[in-house]
Amino acid sequence: MTSFIVRPATLADAAALILLDQESNPHPWSATLVEEALVSRVNWVVEATLKERAADAQHNETTLVGWLTASLLFEQSELELIVVDQTQRRQGLAKQLLSAWIEQTAAQGVIEYLLEVRESNIGAIRLYQSLDFDEVGRRKNYYTTEQGREAACLFTLNVCV
Ligand SMILES: CC(C)(COP(=O)(O)OP(=O)(O)OC[C@H]1O[C@@H](n2cnc3c(N)ncnc32)[C@H](O)[C@@H]1OP(=O)(O)O)[C@@H](O)C(=O)NCCC(=O)NCCS
Known part of the structure; x- marks a missing residue:
């Protein structure tokens, strides 16, 4: 059985996050960028624990999956x-990460949330819309693609104080 928890990330998570990003992000970051993000930004991870009973012992294996x-x-x-x-994917883990981000930073006084997403990234756009982010603009030819360039969609969410 696998259980999931969302927790703040630390620099000790860097190696696991570099690997996760390389394997699951179509546009992965460099190791340096990942490490910089862990020291200069706010970060949350999803930790998955696989619990297996082998003979008399219980074996737990933990990995970072978000x-x-x-x-x-x-x-x-x-x-x-x-x-x-x-x-x-499609188990609500990204939604849990976004909720942790919004709830925990709103408690610190944040009232406006911003993000940019490739216009072709329909899954991510649906995800942000499911949390009530509104599209407020587009930047044409913002991202490079294998075929050329594509627009960035700008989304915001305002929360009440
Ligand atoms: C985008 C991403 C983070 C979503 O992660 P996830 O854990 O699968 O998302 P969730 O399970 O929390 O999805 C919540 C809702 O978002 C929407 N959604 C998420 N992925 C979707 C997809 N591929 N197609 C359509 N809707 C999608 C759905 O409404 C979904 O609810 P449902 O499963 O009940 O229909 C994941 O696909 C990913 O890592 N993609 C590569 C990196 C990336 O593109 N990041 C975003 C740009 S920075």
């Missing part, structure tokens, strides 16, 4: 990256 990193500037916070292990 990561969210966001910048924090006074009353604003901007999502920089969210990624969930390909084998663990």
Whole structure:
């Protein structure tokens, strides 16, 4: 049986997050960027624990299967990256990460949440819409693709104080 918890990330998670990002993000970050995010931004991870009973002993194996990193500037916070292990998707884990980000930073005074997403990333767009993010604009030709360029969709969410 696998159980999941969402917790803040630390620099000790760097190696596992670099691997997760390389394996599950179509546009992975460099190791340096991941480490910088862990020291300069707010971060949460999803930790999965696989509990197995072998003979008389219980064996627990823990892995990181999700990561969210966001910048924090006074009353604003901007999502920089969210990624969930390909084998663990559509179980609500990204939604749990986004909820932890919003609930915990709102308690610190954040009232506006920002993010950008590739217009072709329909799954992520549906995810943000499911949490009431509104599209407020587009930046044409913002991202490179294998075929050329594509737009960034800008989303915001305002929470009441
Ligand atoms: C986008 C991503 C983080 C979603 O993670 P996830 O854990 O599968 O998302 P959740 O299970 O929390 O999804 C919650 C809701 O979002 C929507 N959603 C998520 N993925 C979707 C998809 N591929 N297609 C359509 N809707 C999707 C659905 O409404 C879903 O609810 P449902 O499963 O009950 O229908 C994951 O697909 C991923 O890591 N992608 C690669 C990295 C990336 O593109 N990150 C975003 C840009 S920075």
